[in-house]
Amino acid sequence: MMGPVERAFSAPGKALIAGGYLVLYPEYDSYVTALSSRMHALLRGQETEKHIRKITIESSQFAEGVWSYDLDPDIPFGNIKEAQGRRNPFLEATLMCVLAFVDADSRPGFDITIRIFSDPGYHTRDDTTARVSSNGKRQFLYHKKKINEVAKTGLGSSAGLVSVVTAALLSYFTGDRDVETLRNTVHNCTQIAHCHAQKKIGSGFDVAAAVYGSIVYRRFQPCLIDEILKHEFHSMQGNPALALDYKGALQLLVGSDWHFKIEKCALPPGIRLVMGDVQVGSETPKLVSLVLRWKQANPVEGEKLFEILNKANGSLISALSLLHELQRENPAAYSSMLKDYQVAIENGAEKAEVEPLRRISAAIATMREHLRALTAATGADIEPLSQTALLDRCSRLPGVLGGIVPGAGGFDAICLLVLNDAIPTMLQTTENDQFFSNVKWLPLHEESDGLLETSPEDYAGL
Ligand SMILES: Nc1ncnc2c1ncn2[C@@H]1O[C@H](COP(=O)(O)OP(=O)(O)O)[C@@H](O)[C@H]1O
Numbered sequence: 001m002m003g004p005v006e007r008a009f010s011a012p013g014k015a016l017i018a019g020g021y022l023v024l025y026p027e028y029d030s031y032v033t034a035l036s037s038r039m040h041a042l043l044r045g046q047e048t049e050k051h052i053r054k055i056t057i058e059s060s061q062f063a064e065g066v067w068s069y070d071l072d073p074d075i076p077f078g079n080i081k082e083a084q085g086r087r088n089p090f091l092e093a094t095l096m097c098v099l100a101f102v103d104a105d106s107r108p109g110f111d112i113t114i115r116i117f118s119d120p121g122y123h124t125r126d127d128t129t130a131r132v133s134s135n136g137k138r139q140f141l142y143h144k145k146k147i148n149e150v151a152k153t154g155l156g157s158s159a160g161l162v163s164v165v166t167a168a169l170l171s172y173f174t175g176d177r178d179v180e181t182l183r184n185t186v187h188n189c190t191q192i193a194h195c196h197a198q199k200k201i202g203s204g205f206d207v208a209a210a211v212y213g214s215i216v217y218r219r220f221q222p223c224l225i226d227e228i229l230k231h232e233f234h235s236m237q238g239n240p241a242l243a244l245d246y247k248g249a250l251q252l253l254v255g256s257d258w259h260f261k262i263e264k265c266a267l268p269p270g271i272r273l274v275m276g277d278v279q280v281g282s283e284t285p286k287l288v289s290l291v292l293r294w295k296q297a298n299p300v301e302g303e304k305l306f307e308i309l310n311k312a313n314g315s316l317i318s319a320l321s322l323l324h325e326l327q328r329e330n331p332a333a334y335s336s337m338l339k340d341y342q343v344a345i346e347n348g349a350e351k352a353e354v355e356p357l358r359r360i361s362a363a364i365a366t367m368r369e370h371l372r373a374l375t376a377a378t379g380a381d382i383e384p385l386s387q388t389a390l391l392d393r394c395s396r397l398p399g400v401l402g403g404i405v406p407g408a409g410g411f412d413a414i415c416l417l418v419l420n421d422a423i424p425t426m427l428q429t430t431e432n433d434q435f436f437s438n439v440k441w442l443p444l445h446e447e448s449d450g451l452l453e454t455s456p457e458d459y460a461g462l
Pocket residue numbers: 059088089090116117118147148152154155156157158159161
């Protein structure tokens with residue numbers, strides 16, 4: 001029986017709390033938190049009809065956000081061209097990978113439409129109007145400019161986009177809608193497509209967080225992807241032999257074991273992530289290239305600094321996991337520990353005297369010390385002076401266990417770990433203090449889930 005099918009998936013944005021720069025190397029662990037801002041894809045097609053003629057992708061929150069791809073009847077993945085010549089390298093690479101992986105057939109053809117929705121956290125809210133879905137469950141912001149002209153916030157919009165489009169297409173072509181069955185395949189396809197689009201092999205932590213959620217992450221060996229990237233997208237267009245080679249290599253690679261580390265995690269109960277937007281505009285690629293160049297020129301010093309930074313990152317990761325253990329072993333004692341701490345700070349105690357919480361503060365302080373050393377050594381503004389002053393001040397606020405520049409660092413954001421019950425006072429205190437006037441606390445929190453199937457009804461009316 002044939003009928004229309006609707007299927008929707010969503011995936012989260014991320015903040016890299018520990019592991020900036022180190023995450024580029026397969027020997028170090030990072031701590032990545034998935035955020036409440038998510039990317040969504042809603043697919044419409046025909047239930048039993050897997051022969052596709054045309055795929056249209058609409059991202060109507062942005063001007064000119066429609067990309068329409070007529071598939072080549074012989075090799076649907078070999079000639080991905082947008083009807084009006086509009087470029088979106090991330091969508092092109094996604095279609096190429098997924099259609100090759102599932103060995104799609106475009107004869108005789110039906111059409112698929114995929115609608116993209118992006119939660120407010122990914123882009124600036126400036127110059128937008130909000131629209132709400134008919135059932136009130138979703139709200140999205142509509143921009144007047146094109147997607148590549150709107151300022152990003154650094155949550156990883158392209159990783160989210162590629163993950164959800166990949167998930168929707170894979171689910172459609174395989175007929176499988178169980179996210180757990182699809183998850184690893186979605187991850188591997190998404191990493192490959194994302195690398196194709198960026199024309200480089202990144203650390204992949206943004207894609208891993210979009211698919212798996214909050215994780216302790218250790219990257220795959222970059223050489224795993226080297227070979228497949230040599231299959232140049234452009235040379236495949238109109239060259240069936242090259243396209244078939246690509247398909248074989250891709251299917252093998254997606255199905256193989258990548259030997260990377262994905263350990264689900266979440267912040268301990270009672271502790272929240274608070275993100276502050278400071279000022280738009282650090283250039284991650286510039287910072288990364290300064291650090292890598294310095295490390296290459298100073299291998300011994302570089303190794304030493306990376307090692308001690310790694311040790312401090314490890315202390316934070318284990319301090320967080322110790323809290324989980326305490327909570328699991330004795331939930332009542334854990335709650336009263338947090339309560340005692342809250343009472344102590346309300347009575348004016350300045351810092352965490354409670355040992356497990358003190359460990360978190362100490363680990364963050366040591367991480368920051370090493371990040372400042374990296375800043376001084378490389379000349380890259382990882383924790384610049386203005387951020388040092390801000391983070392020091394934040395760390396002294398009651399209930400704030402510590403704060404750090406997330407990811408590659410820079411001027412644009414800070415991340416705090418705060419006792420849940422202390423947040424209202426913290427927000428009030430900073431609001432009334434001129435010192436914090438250039439910090440905007442973002443309406444974001446940890447939601448540790450990765451890729452999820454969502455209900456198509458939640459997007460009706462948009
Ligand atoms: N909502 C969206 N709709 C369509 N394309 C998007 C969307 N979000 C991101 N993209 C694609 O991803 C690109 C941004 O990717 P990138 O520069 O890697 O930023 P980020 O660091 O946020 O991932 C955009 O130029 C566009 O091609």
